[in-house]
Amino acid sequence: MKTVLTIAGSDCSGGAGIQADIKTITMHYCYAMSVITALTAQNTTGVYGIEQTSDEFIANQLDCVFTDIFPDAVKIGMVYGNNSAKVIADKLSFYKAKNIVTDPVMVSTSGSRLISEQGLENLKKYLLPISALATPNVPEAEILSGINIKNLQDMQNAAKIISDKYGCAVLCKGGHLEDCSDDLLYFDGEFYTYPSVRIDNPNTHGTGCTLSSAIASNLAKGFEIPQAVENAKAYVTRAIGVKLDLGKGRGPLMHNYILQNFK
Ligand SMILES: Nc1ncnc2c1ncn2[C@@H]1O[C@H](COP(=O)(O)OP(=O)(O)O)[C@@H](O)[C@H]1O
């Protein structure tokens, strides 16, 4: 059994964060573990509260996981506290964690900030350099690279800038582009594109969380980054394509789509 750890925030409505990650990892037949960095009170319409986990308690959770069931891959999502990124990076380095995928979560689909300025500085300084792969969406890639992104050429430039700055592979996700949802990977000096038509579905709460956990699950299974991204992209595309419609706002994905005919 391959094991995957998600280090992220809890979404009580089940669409994003820890809950999306555990569903995704489980659907990949991997064993899911979770270190919770913050509790959020949110649903498909917005984020209504955030309670940060103390740095000591994040460290305590990481010790419990790593001293008992060593994860084959680690996904990092929402890191809310000012110094949480440093605490996490120190522990991951100490335990020599492998296959670290960081989704630099900054703002929710519903528009709330999920990281502080100081938290973002620490994410850049401590977490990206120890990651195998970072998975920014277009607005996040603009912030990390300092350039505007309108098309695939801009995504290539941004991915290379981010990779050169932080020393990790970079997948720039295209969910925020206008007419397609192509993703762009820069890995080991080469560009890979993952084309996809834009699915007409407003319910995309948790797409980024799902994609990064699916990549981590594929890395845990032994796939190299380009193939892990291809498999994960196929997973998220199908999960969006089912067009589940839950909640009053931007709804979540359906993970158990292979079971959809079983009512
Ligand atoms: N409407 C859509 N149709 C097809 N793929 C989509 C759509 N929206 C998002 N995706 C895909 O979902 C994944 C997550 O991307 P994105 O939504 O940009 O991330 P985030 O959730 O971090 O903002 C990417 O693979 C992206 O291409």
Ligand SMILES: Cc1ncc(COP(=O)(O)O)c(N)n1
């Ligand atoms: C706990 C948590 N983590 C991540 C996201 C981002 O997901 P999305 O961009 O789909 O809102 C979120 N809303 N909540």
